[in-house]
Amino acid sequence: MGVQHEAQVNLPTIRRFEGAGFRAWPAANVHYDGTWAVRLTAGYPAKRLNSINPLDPGDARNIDLRIDRARPHFEAIGRTVTFRLSPLAAPSIGLFLDKEGWAHLSESIVMRLPLSDSVVDDAMHQIPLKDLGRFVSAAFSVHGYDEALRSGFKDLVGSIKPEAGHFILEQDGQPVATAICVHDGAIAGLFEVATAKGMRGKGFGRRALLSALKWARLRGATVAWLQVEADNAAALGLYRSVGFREIYRYHYRQPGESR
Template sequence: MLAIVRRYEAAGFRAWPAAAVHYDGTWVVRLTAGHPAKRLNSVNPLDPGDTQHVAERIGRASRRFDAYGRPLTFRMSPLSGQVLSKHLDEAGWSRFDESLVMRLPLKEAQLDTAMDQIPLKDISRFIGAAIKTNDSDVSLRPGLSEVIGAIQPEAGLFALEDGNEALATLVCVHDGDLAGLFEVATEKSARNKGHGRNLILSALKWARLRSAREAWLQVEAGNVAALSLYRSLGFEEVYRYHYRRPPGA
């Protein structure tokens, strides 16, 4: 199981790259000045057995986060292990925002009727659409541009539009035999009309044509509508992760 988790974790780091990455043993410290997303600003432990000098290392990580003006945040997957979890419990750290990692073998995806769609080449146009569908603050535009521009594997920028109005957006990162879906969003007034489903199917069809064999994504456990959609498409849970912060953070 841990080998599977490591595979998705590594793919996630490549697909949604932080601006600065530091290693402390097998802890991956990711920081991004231009975007506040937790997965871009978190400590990611990758070995349950790496438990040496935990308090000292947390202190080092805290100083790095302070320098970026970010709250110290640990992203806890099954790779974090029980020893570290117990240490954080005893220190009174809060636990929040659980998410699921889900997968779908593309040979099982119903893509025959999916519309053929060419990803956008204009990053600026896509960013504008994504900010609208995600209802994000326009101040995040430079940071999001930086993240998307830094993606090393092939990234398909998908947008469903009605004239100049963005209805749904997503990023599909084709990385070997994996196709990761990121930033999947539908504009509030356009929800429950099948736009998200249609765009996901188009992106998966695009990825399968590029020889991807498995789709995967991350979704917050509390996002009932998204979970229902993904499960209806055939996605199944692989593992979960959550975030932790120290008292007062």
């Protein structure tokens, strides 16, 4: 599952971006079983925040016993035990899960863009929102998120430790696009980039994206990165047109119905 051609020969790069991702989108609780990072977040159900993340290709011992140790932690917060497998995971983990009948879930692509002044020269200069509640309301409107998730989402966004810029674009007083840019040293990560249904294809997403990148560039970021679902053709087209290129992929696994 997934194309990992480049990633297999550049594990330090993957570790760099995996670490940036953990800091930028922090789980409420993290514990380690060997080099497996078990990330859990009772208040928000995203798989990125509720998954086992193997971080060393050499660590594949006692897979079944370690799954059994992790399962009660997931069940305690009403989650299904889930693996997030990047190229840092030992291949034998995926083979074990195949044998046990675990399902393959969504695949995502991690993309990177060298961030130079020329990339953002024409971007609209925008000051990020200071009002977290207003940004959350805009994000829920644009994405169409379930209102039951509002509190957990607000806690998540508010817990980001690196400097985060919250961006929205409005038209006729209504939010039409959003983006979060997390500035972490030389790296700028993009999250929650979206355009409201019915307003897509009009350039709003690109404007929000470039404004966020300009903000990060002015703070010294030299590399931008993001994660996007592999089947999101519209988003991939936008990111590639800006200059983002794939560096690796990851996917999720959960037990089959028989388990």
